[in-house]
Amino acid sequence: MPTLPGDASRSSDIQSVDRKADATGALARLGIRFTAWAERWFPDAFIFVAIAVVIVALGALANGAPVSSVAKTFGDGFWSLIPFTMQMAFVTIGGYVVATSPPVQALIDRLARIPRTGRGAVGLVATATMLSSFLSWGLSLIFGGLLARALARRPELSMDYRAAGAAAYLGLGATWAMGLSSSAAQLQANPKSLPPNLLPITGVIPFSETIFLWQSLLVATILFVISVMIAYASAPTPVSAVTAQDLGVDVSAKQERLDPPAQPGEKLEHWPLLNILLVIIAGGWIWQEFARQSWIVAISNLNTYNLLFLTLGLLLHWRPKRFLIAVAKAVPATAGVLIQFPLYASISAILTGAKNASGQTLSEVISHAFVSFNTTGSFPLSMGGYSAVLGFFVPSGGGKWLLEAPYVMQAANELKVHLGWAVMIYNAAEALPNLINPFWMLPLLGILGLKARDIVGFSFLQLLVHLPVVLFLLWALAFTLTYHPPVMP
Structure with a gap:
C-alpha cells in the first residue's frame, strides 16, 4: 500500500509505545507484522474471485x-444471483442506516459513559458488537465502530484505540454467521434465493435446523464468552496503551446538520410525515408476515429482514433528507458485494452445470474425492478446516457458500451428516479468517480512521484461541445430530 503523509512519524510513535507493551504485546506485534505483510502482497479481494473463476473454468x-459448455454456464450463472446480491447489499445499508440514526447515536453516547477503565471499555465494545452481530453483521460493524469512537473521546480511560477497534470487529470474526444475517443459513432457508442447480442437493433448510439448533446456540455462547474475555485481558494497560490521540485520529463528535430548505420543493425532504406514512405502510406488511407464520420463518426471509431494518431506519432518522444522507454514506461499502457476487454465481454454475462426455460435473468429482478422504466423524473437522482456509482467499460468506455447497453438501448427503449442521460447520469456520482478513474491515476502518495493520494484531490473538475451540465443538456436537434427506419446497 502507498505511504501516506504522516505515516512514518505515526509508525515511529506507535513503535516507541509498543516497546513498553506488557506480556501480550509480543504476540500482538507478530499479528501486526503479519498483517502489514498481507497488506503489501495481497491484492484486492476481487482478484481472488477472478482467479477462482479461471481455476474453476480450467478444472x-x-x-x-x-469449452462451449463452460462459457454457457458462466454466462447463465452470472445473473442468477442478482436478487441475493441486492439482498446482501441491503443488509449493509440497513445496518448502517439504523446504527447512524440519532436515537442509536444517543444510546451509544450513554453506553460510552459506563466503563471506568480502558480495559473495561474494550470489553464493552466486544460485548456490544457481538450482541448486535446476532441481528445484523452490517449493524455490528457500524455500531461497534461508533461506540469505540465515543469511548475514545474519554481521555481519562486511557483506552487502547487499536484494541477497541479489534473488539469492534469481533462480530464479523466470531458470531455474525451464527446469527440472523448468516448468508449461508439465509440462502438455505429461502428456496427462491438458491441457484436452481443447488436446490436438489441441499433442499430447503429452515433456521430451526441451522442457527436455532441448541448446538448452534451453544457454540455461539461459548464464542461470545471467550471473545469478551480475550478482548478484556489482551487490552494494553494505561502505561502501554496507544490512544486515538497517539494515533492522530480525530474522534470528535460530528453531528450531521441539515441545512434549512432553500426552495419550496426541498421542504418535502424535511417533512417527517412522509417517513411516518412509509413506516405505516411497510409496517403493515411486516405485521402480516409475522402474523401469518412463525417468527422464525418470517425473519429468515431476507426480504422481510431487510425491509424491517429499512423501516426502522426511516423511523429513527425521522426526516427523509437525513435518511437519504445515511443511505448515501452506506452505499460505498456495498461495492465489493455488487461486483463479486455475480462471479461467485458463475463459479457455482460452472461447478454444477458444465458436464463432460460422461455427464459428470466438476462438483461431483470434488464431492467424490471429499467423501473418499472422510468419514462421518471426520467430516466436521475436514470441512471446517477447509472452509477456514478458503475463507481467507474468498472473504464472502454467501459467495463462498455457493462455491463450497455443491460438493460439500453432496458429500454430507453421502456421509449422512446432518445438513443443517453442515451449514453451521461452514458458518462457524468461515468466520475465523475474517479475524485477519482486511476485506470486511473496510467499513469499520473508515469509521475508526485506522488501517488494518492497527487492529489485526489483537484479532490475531482471538484467532489463535478460536480455531481449536471451534473445530473441537463442531466435531463433538456433530455426534448429537441425526441425518435427514434434503427437503424440497
Missing part, C-alpha cells in the same frame, strides 16, 4: 467439459 475443461 471443468480438465474434467472433459467442452
Whole structure:
C-alpha cells in the first residue's frame, strides 16, 4: 500500500509505545507484522474471485467439459444471483442506516459513559458488537465502530484505540454467521434465493435446523464468552496503551446538520410525515408476515429482514433528507458485494452445470474425492478446516457458500451428516479468517480512521484461541445430530 503523509512519524510513535507493551504485546506485534505483510502482497479481494473463476473454468475443461459448455454456464450463472446480491447489499445499508440514526447515536453516547477503565471499555465494545452481530453483521460493524469512537473521546480511560477497534470487529470474526444475517443459513432457508442447480442437493433448510439448533446456540455462547474475555485481558494497560490521540485520529463528535430548505420543493425532504406514512405502510406488511407464520420463518426471509431494518431506519432518522444522507454514506461499502457476487454465481454454475462426455460435473468429482478422504466423524473437522482456509482467499460468506455447497453438501448427503449442521460447520469456520482478513474491515476502518495493520494484531490473538475451540465443538456436537434427506419446497 502507498505511504501516506504522516505515516512514518505515526509508525515511529506507535513503535516507541509498543516497546513498553506488557506480556501480550509480543504476540500482538507478530499479528501486526503479519498483517502489514498481507497488506503489501495481497491484492484486492476481487482478484481472488477472478482467479477462482479461471481455476474453476480450467478444472471443468480438465474434467472433459467442452469449452462451449463452460462459457454457457458462466454466462447463465452470472445473473442468477442478482436478487441475493441486492439482498446482501441491503443488509449493509440497513445496518448502517439504523446504527447512524440519532436515537442509536444517543444510546451509544450513554453506553460510552459506563466503563471506568480502558480495559473495561474494550470489553464493552466486544460485548456490544457481538450482541448486535446476532441481528445484523452490517449493524455490528457500524455500531461497534461508533461506540469505540465515543469511548475514545474519554481521555481519562486511557483506552487502547487499536484494541477497541479489534473488539469492534469481533462480530464479523466470531458470531455474525451464527446469527440472523448468516448468508449461508439465509440462502438455505429461502428456496427462491438458491441457484436452481443447488436446490436438489441441499433442499430447503429452515433456521430451526441451522442457527436455532441448541448446538448452534451453544457454540455461539461459548464464542461470545471467550471473545469478551480475550478482548478484556489482551487490552494494553494505561502505561502501554496507544490512544486515538497517539494515533492522530480525530474522534470528535460530528453531528450531521441539515441545512434549512432553500426552495419550496426541498421542504418535502424535511417533512417527517412522509417517513411516518412509509413506516405505516411497510409496517403493515411486516405485521402480516409475522402474523401469518412463525417468527422464525418470517425473519429468515431476507426480504422481510431487510425491509424491517429499512423501516426502522426511516423511523429513527425521522426526516427523509437525513435518511437519504445515511443511505448515501452506506452505499460505498456495498461495492465489493455488487461486483463479486455475480462471479461467485458463475463459479457455482460452472461447478454444477458444465458436464463432460460422461455427464459428470466438476462438483461431483470434488464431492467424490471429499467423501473418499472422510468419514462421518471426520467430516466436521475436514470441512471446517477447509472452509477456514478458503475463507481467507474468498472473504464472502454467501459467495463462498455457493462455491463450497455443491460438493460439500453432496458429500454430507453421502456421509449422512446432518445438513443443517453442515451449514453451521461452514458458518462457524468461515468466520475465523475474517479475524485477519482486511476485506470486511473496510467499513469499520473508515469509521475508526485506522488501517488494518492497527487492529489485526489483537484479532490475531482471538484467532489463535478460536480455531481449536471451534473445530473441537463442531466435531463433538456433530455426534448429537441425526441425518435427514434434503427437503424440497
